[in-house]
Amino acid sequence: MALDLMFEEMLRQLRMHSSSEEQIERYKKLWDSAVDSAGDPLPCPICFLQGWASRVISIKEENGIAIERCKVCRETFMHRSPE
Ligand SMILES: [Zn+2]
Numbered sequence: 001m002a003l004d005l006m007f008e009e010m011l012r013q014l015r016m017h018s019s020s021e022e023q024i025e026r027y028k029k030l031w032d033s034a035v036d037s038a039g040d041p042l043p044c045p046i047c048f049l050q051g052w053a054s055r056v057i058s059i060k061e062e063n064g065i066a067i068e069r070c071k072v073c074r075e076t077f078m079h080r081s082p083e
Pocket of ligand 1: 048072073074075
């Protein structure tokens with residue numbers, strides 16, 4: 001799974017939207033609990049900042065790049081894939 005790389009991208013998104021350290025800490029906890037209980041949707045950083053519940057789904061993974069999209073705000077995320 002490309003979760004670590006995906007998490008880095010999500011943190012980058014949070015910082016780009018000038019989140020406070022406190023928001024980033026809360027996002028990390030939300031992410032960790034989603035990863036621990038497989039089946040929980042991975043939180044979208046954009047929706048997180050709006051206070052919306054969201055679900056990020058994998059669109060595709062090819063040529064070393066993974067792409068995910070949020071089903072709520074339609075934002076797409078792109079990051080390196082370990083494959
Ligand atoms: Zn979203």
